[in-house]
Every structure is written in C-alpha cells, then in structure tokens.
Amino acid sequence: MEKHFNKVSRRILDWYCIAAASVCIVQLLFQIFGGVDMRENIYITHLMIAAGSIVLVGNVVYDRAKYPQNQNSAIAKKSPLILVVGVLADIVAFYVKGTSYGLLFSLMAMLIYSMITGVNMMFHYIEQEKQLAESRISTMISQIRPHFIYNTLGSIEQLCELQPETAAKLVHNFSHYLRGNFSELDNPAPIRLSQEMEHIRYYVSIEKIRFPDIEIKFDLRAGDFLLPALSVQPLIENSIKHGLMKLSRGGAVTVSSYETDTQYCVSVEDNGAGFDTSILLDERKHIGLRNIRCRVETMCDGTLTVESTPGIGTKVVISIPKGVKV
Numbered sequence: 001m002e003k004h005f006n007k008v009s010r011r012i013l014d015w016y017c018i019a020a021a022s023v024c025i026v027q028l029l030f031q032i033f034g035g036v037d038m039r040e041n042i043y044i045t046h047l048m049i050a051a052g053s054i055v056l057v058g059n060v061v062y063d064r065a066k067y068p069q070n071q072n073s074a075i076a077k078k079s080p081l082i083l084v085v086g087v088l089a090d091i092v093a094f095y096v097k098g099t100s101y102g103l104l105f106s107l108m109a110m111l112i113y114s115m116i117t118g119v120n121m122m123f124h125y126i127e128q129e130k131q132l133a134e135s136r137i138s139t140m141i142s143q144i145r146p147h148f149i150y151n152t153l154g155s156i157e158q159l160c161e162l163q164p165e166t167a168a169k170l171v172h173n174f175s176h177y178l179r180g181n182f183s184e185l186d187n188p189a190p191i192r193l194s195q196e197m198e199h200i201r202y203y204v205s206i207e208k209i210r211f212p213d214i215e216i217k218f219d220l221r222a223g224d225f226l227l228p229a230l231s232v233q234p235l236i237e238n239s240i241k242h243g244l245m246k247l248s249r250g251g252a253v254t255v256s257s258y259e260t261d262t263q264y265c266v267s268v269e270d271n272g273a274g275f276d277t278s279i280l281l282d283e284r285k286h287i288g289l290r291n292i293r294c295r296v297e298t299m300c301d302g303t304l305t306v307e308s309t310p311g312i313g314t315k316v317v318i319s320i321p322k323g324v325k326v
Contacts, residue, residue: 053084082112093105152174191227203233216252225322235268239316244272267316
C-alpha cells in the first residue's frame with residue numbers, strides 16, 4: 001500500500017508493519033512453546049487490526065490534507081479504506097454473532113482492493129511508458145534534425161562566394177523544407193509514407209545541388225502506411241555521406257517501398273563503399289542509426305536491418321508489421 005502514500009505516511013506504515021509482525025511472532029511462539037491457545041485471546045489480534053485501520057485512515061486523511069496537489073487517483077488513494085471496512089465488519093460480526101463468518105467481509109474487501117489496485121497500476125504503468133517513449137522519441141528527433149540543418153547551412157555559406165545563383169536556389173529549397181515540414185518533425189507520432197516522401201524530395205533537391213554527380217532513384221510500390229517521421233531521410237543522408245562520398249565520383253541511392261503478406265517495407269540501397277557491419281555492435285557509435293531503429297521499434301513495433309559489403313554497397317530496410325495500431 002505504500003505507493004499510495006507520501007514519505008511521512010510510508011514511515012508510519014512501516015513502523016506499524018514492524019510492530020504487527022512482532023506481535024504475530026510473539027503469538028506464534030506462545031502458541032508453540034507456551035502452551036497458550038492464542039485463539040482464546042483473539043482480542044489482541046483485533047486490537048492490532050484496529051490499530052492498523054487507524055493508521056490507514058490516518059494516512060489517507062493526512063496525505064489529502066498535507067499534499068492535495070499529489071492526488072493522482074482519488075480511487076487509488078481511498079482504496080485502502082475498503083480493507084478497513086471489510087476487516088472491521090468481520091470484527092463487529094464476531095462480537096455480535098460470535099462467529100467470523102469465515103472472514104467473508106475481509107476476503108471480499110481484499111478482492112475488491114486487489115482489483116482496484118491492479119487496474120490503477122496497469123493504467124499508471126501504461127501512462128509512464130507512453131510518456132517515456134514520447135520523451136525518448138522527441139530527444140531522438142532533436143538529435144537527428146540539426147545534423148542536416150548544419151550541413152545545409154555550411155553548403156550555403158560555401159556557395160555564396162563561388163556560385164551565388166546556386167546558393168539562392170539552395171536557400172529557396174531549404175526554406176520550403178523548413179516551412180512545410182517542421183510541424184511534422186516536432187510531432188512524435190508516426191506519419192504517412194507520402195508525408196515522409198515529401199520530406200525526402202525536399203531533402204533530395206538540396207543534396208542534388210550540393211552533390212550534382214550523385215543519382216537518387218525512387219521505386220515506390222507499397223501503400224500509404226505509417227512510419228516514424230525522419231526515419232528514411234537520415235538513411236539517405238548516411239548513404240551519401242558514408243557510401244557515395246567515399247567513391248572517386250558518382251554513385252546512386254535507390255529508395256524503394258514494397259509490401260509482403262505481413263509487412264510494409266522501405267529500403268535505402270546504395271552502391272557506395274560499404275562497410276563491415278560488425279562495427280554496428282558498438283552502441284556508442286552510429287547514434288543516428290540506433291535512434292531510428294529504436295523509434296521504429298517503439299512507435300510501430302517494426303524492425304531495421306542493415307546489410308553491407310565493403311566495396312559493393314549498403315542496404316538498410318525498415319519493416320513495419322501490417323495491422324499494428326500506432
């Protein structure tokens with residue numbers, strides 16, 4: 001029950017539990033070694049239970065008066081009182097009727113209390129997981145987005161002196177990218193593939209200015225399914241930066257979407273330098289790729305796989321199960 005109370009109330013409850021356990025141990029020792037039938041002294045147990053009831057009621061009243069702003073769930077806060085009512089009903093029945101009725105009221109109270117507590121804990125856990133996931137996703141997006149912005153601004157700075165007309169075109173495309181897509185990037189919820197492709201086409205128009213000798217192809221055959229925002233564009237950026245830029249010239253990136261009987265898939269494949277995929281085991285590196293994988297798993301219950309061969313190229317596939325509610 002301690003999770004229902006604040007620090008002072010929890011300490012009081014701890015001391016009561018220690019005292020109650022001590023009384024139970026003494027009673028047990030007397031029962032075993034003292035030749036005393038403690039059932040004849042049941043009033044001691046009843047006094048102990050009554051003291052516990054007073055502690056519970058006192059804790060509830062104290063917490064509601066002392067910390068009114070911390071009332072997360074009114075039902076959860078009051079649920080211990082159900083136990084008090086059930087146990088006291090059995091005690092009253094014992095002294096009035098001379099029988100405990102098999103502790104019927106206590107057992108019913110415990111059942112109701114367990115159900116309320118279990119449901120409350122379930123909803124509390126779900127809410128915590130949701131908040132944690134949203135916080136993690138927002139952090140990941142904030143880590144990915146500036147990387148592209150800084151690179152683009154650096155390119156604009158270089159082009160302003162060498163190719164001012166090209167720089168102006170780059171600024172135009174970049175402003176459209178920011179104006180049209182920032183609202184989506186700040187949203188931790190999944191977006192449709194068509195929206196992600198709109199982000200990508202803005203991005204590609206910028207990269208084609210920065211790197212005119214590269215080729216980016218599209219082969220879109222799947223439906224308009226949901227996936228995390230900024231999950232595909234960073235993969236294209238990685239292909240260009242870590243794959244094509246290591247070639248003497250040129251190179252191509254192919255963005256494909258397709259579906260199987262159970263999944264929707266998006267792949268980003270390049271014919272760049274490739275790499276040994278064992279380096280991905282070092283989680284301290286490749287933060288961007290790890291972030292994408294984590295967002296795909298958290299938001300869509302999907303997977304991200306990487307295949308790469310040095311000297312041949314790299315293929316990254318995002319797979320989203322069909323029928324998953326996001």
